[in-house]
Amino acid sequence: MSDNTTAKKPRKVKGKTVVDIQKCKGCEICITACSENGIKLSKEINNLGYRYAVIVDDLCTGCTNCALVCPDGVIKVYRTSAKKKELVAEIKNVQSDMKIKIDK
Amino acid sequence: MLTGEKDCIIEDGEVYELVYEKPLTTLTGTRMHYCPGCGHSTAHKVLAEVIEELGIQEQTIGVAPVGCSVFAYDYLNIDMQEAAHGRATAVATGIKRVLPDKYVFTYQGDGDLAAIGTAETIHSINRGENIMIIFINNAVYGMTSGQMAPTTLVGMKSTTSPYGRDADFAGMPIKVSELIAPLKGAFYVTRHSVHTPGNVRKLKKAITNGFKYQQLKKGVTFIEVISNCPSNWKMTPVKSNEFIEKEMLPYYPLGDIKLPSKEDLAGLK
Amino acid sequence: MEELDIRLMKGNEAMAEAAIQAKCDAYFGYPITPQSEVLEYLSREMPGRYGIPLQAESEVASINMVYGAAGAGKRVMTSSSSPGFSLMMEGISYIASAQLPCLLVNVNRGGPGLGTIQPSQGDYFQATKGGGHGDYHLIVLAPNSVQEMADFVFLGFELADKYRNPVCMLSDGAIGQMMERVVFKKREVPAIKKDWATTGKTKDRERNIITSLFIQPEKMEQVNLSLNKKYEEISKNEVRYEEIFTDDAEYLIVAYGLSSRISHKTVILAREKGIKLGLLRPITLYPYPYKRLNELANKLKGILTLELNAGQMIEDVKLSVEGKVPVWHYGRMGGIIPSPEEVLENFEKLAKIK
Structure with a gap:
């Protein structure tokens, strides 16, 4: 993470991305599309032999720019949703004794 | 990650909602053979998104060309026909004439549409076939590895213009959109690109219109897409996108070249 | 009715x-x-x-x-x-x-x-x-x-x-x-x-x-x-063909389309002269009646192909008969349509009947 990005204020809307790293071809177009400078290439290579996109969630606003320009559609973008948050909170209250399955 | 709630991730007390994912029903999921950063992949993805969002998978028939996108039917999960080199709009004419209520499109490169298929392009547009033509202009023959195309810029090097295209010798690069726009059969002519997020959004809107306008049966919707060819331009994908901005767009300016009037669009659902 | x-x-x-x-x-x-x-x-x-x-x-x-x-x-x-x-x-x-x-x-x-x-x-x-x-x-x-x-x-x-x-x-x-x-x-x-x-x-x-x-x-x-x-x-x-006077034929014309019509008349003229000429008209050119021609060749003295070209179908006739009988070609080109008499005359020359 470079210094100019850490100085930014915490934002209301936060984003989260899931990159299908085995399908990424490392073209770097997403890197140029990210206004937050939040994407780097990995040091490792994937099964296809490419270095792949690594996205820093802390910097992600969920704007979807990276995913839109990604030729291979390997990026899924999530964004915080206040509405969904309320909904999930409600469900949790009702079912507080239920187990929630957590992956990883 | 919380399972059972497919389009949400719950983490650190925040609920994250899925806002972008590549189309899952209209793309087959097969990994595309295109080179890293190739605009064809992006254009395929946008096309698939539109078909998915309009819910017209069952009514859409595509025609693939000869060129890099010859395997488009491996990636798009719709009924498709593979045409001979340059003949995509003739094939599309055949389909649309016998299935007039389906959405029919061709997806063609510059060599296919503007060189070997010029006659078919001009005449299918002149007849006002109710099809959409998606024209990928990357100024080079990609599949045969980098020969000069009818759209190769002046001075641009290719394997058959190794000293740069000489306009006196090879002629000027052809501006197909401007050429066909005056034809009455051309209903909607527009030029876009896929090199920035904003342009991808605009292209998506144009393709959406391209499909929708077919309902009106008033002619061809023609969508030119300025694209890159990193491998044959011998540039990184990022550099190739800069080349689009600096060299391609001044000659092939983006934007609408022919728009339907309000009266033309009356009755559109 | x-x-x-x-x-x-x-x-x-x-x-x-x-x-x-x-x-x-x-x-x-x-x-x-x-x-x-x-x-x-x-x-x-x-x-x-x-x-x-x-x-x-x-x-x-x-x-x-x-x-x-x-x-x-x-x-x-x-x-x-x-x-x-x-x-x-x-x-x-x-x-x-x-x-x-x-x-x-x-x-x-x-x-x-x-x-x-x-x-x-x-x-x-x-x-x-x-x-x-x-x-x-x-x-x-x-x-x-x-x-x-x-x-x-x-x-x-x-x-x-x-x-x-x-x-x-x-x-x-x-x-x-x-x-x-x-x-x-x-x-x-x-x-x-x-x-x-x-x-x-x-x-x-x-x-x-x-x-x-x-x-x-x-x-x-x-x-x-x-x-x-x-x-x-x-x-x-799907092999289809038509046979005319092939039962007792000693010679055969093979012709299709327009030339089969000319040949039909030639066969009649030949029969009038006592020459036992027959006609096989392939209706399907692909698939070709190889088998039938091969059978017929067993009892023939020679085959003439009449074509309005320089000799194309003759190759299939030769393939059919496997060298059992001589195969001759007669044809006109340029849009010239030979008369039945002309065909008969040339057949007689080729078959050395005269």
Whole structure:
């Protein structure tokens, strides 16, 4: 993470991305599309032999720019949703004794 | 990650909602053979998104060309026909004439549409076939590895213009959109690109219109897409996108070249 | 009693009328002498009756329109004459590979090159040996009357659908242009299920793809093998020919289309002179009646092929008879049609009967 990005204020809307790293071809177009400078290439290579996109969630606003320009559609973008948050909170209250399955 | 709630991730007390994912029903999921950063992949993805969002998978028939996108039917999960080199709009004419209520499109490169298929392009547009033509202009023959195309810029090097295209010798690069726009059969002519997020959004809107306008049966919707060819331009994908901005767009300016009037669009659902 | 629909028509017009009655959904064509009547007739008659007639910008376009519409599961046809048919060859090869049923009519005129607009049988090789690139065959029907130009439209569509294979009707400028009595029978056209066609991918099936591209060698070879298997099946089931005075024949003329009509008269003239001449007329030029000719060769002294070309079908006749009897060729070119007397005279010379 470079210094100019850490100085930014915490934002209301936060984003989260899931990159299908085995399908990424490392073209770097997403890197140029990210206004937050939040994407780097990995040091490792994937099964296809490419270095792949690594996205820093802390910097992600969920704007979807990276995913839109990604030729291979390997990026899924999530964004915080206040509405969904309320909904999930409600469900949790009702079912507080239920187990929630957590992956990883 | 919380399972059972497919389009949400719950983490650190925040609920994250899925806002972008590549189309899952209209793309087959097969990994595309295109080179890293190739605009064809992006254009395929946008096309698939539109078909998915309009819910017209069952009514859409595509025609693939000869060129890099010859395997488009491996990636798009719709009924498709593979045409001979340059003949995509003739094939599309055949389909649309016998299935007039389906959405029919061709997806063609510059060599296919503007060189070997010029006659078919001009005449299918002149007849006002109710099809959409998606024209990928990357100024080079990609599949045969980098020969000069009818759209190769002046001075641009290719394997058959190794000293740069000489306009006196090879002629000027052809501006197909401007050429066909005056034809009455051309209903909607527009030029876009896929090199920035904003342009991808605009292209998506144009393709959406391209499909929708077919309902009106008033002619061809023609969508030119300025694209890159990193491998044959011998540039990184990022550099190739800069080349689009600096060299391609001044000659092939983006934007609408022919728009339907309000009266033309009356009755559109 | 059913009233007969009898008309006096040109071969080209009879073929066009038959197309409408055979429920041809679309016709794509480009004007070229001597078959422009087809496009003219259908442009006039199809609207309001049945089918869509579309004049394309070239034969290249029309054959590819046929590809698209046939791939969409419809009954389609095109027609042209020799130079135009040559232009279609690329598309025909694609159609054969993608296994699209359709009817293609070549009203043969003289060549090579721009040639002449007069009748010829110079396109025999092109029609029967593939014509375009790659390993493929068309089913080739050779009418010798106006009636057959009509009848073979029905037969052609039927065979095309049965085998998912393009069918070529190889006529010529004389049969196409001449007027004769033609009878149209009432026929039922059965609906054919084409679940391979591109009609829009519904949820209950995988997407349909019409293609002739099989880039992996293993896959391409499989396609070649399956096409060949189909051609074998066609060769087994669909050989058609007509025999005239072959029972006691010592000599045989083999001729198709227009030259079979001349030959018929030649046979009669020969019989009047006491020469036991017979006629075998191949109706399907592909598949060819190799087997029957081979059988007949056992009791013959010689075979003459009459062709309006420099000698093309003679190769198939020679293949058929496996050297059992001598095979001679007589033909005229440039659109010149030999008289039955001329043919007989030359036959007698070649057979050393005089």
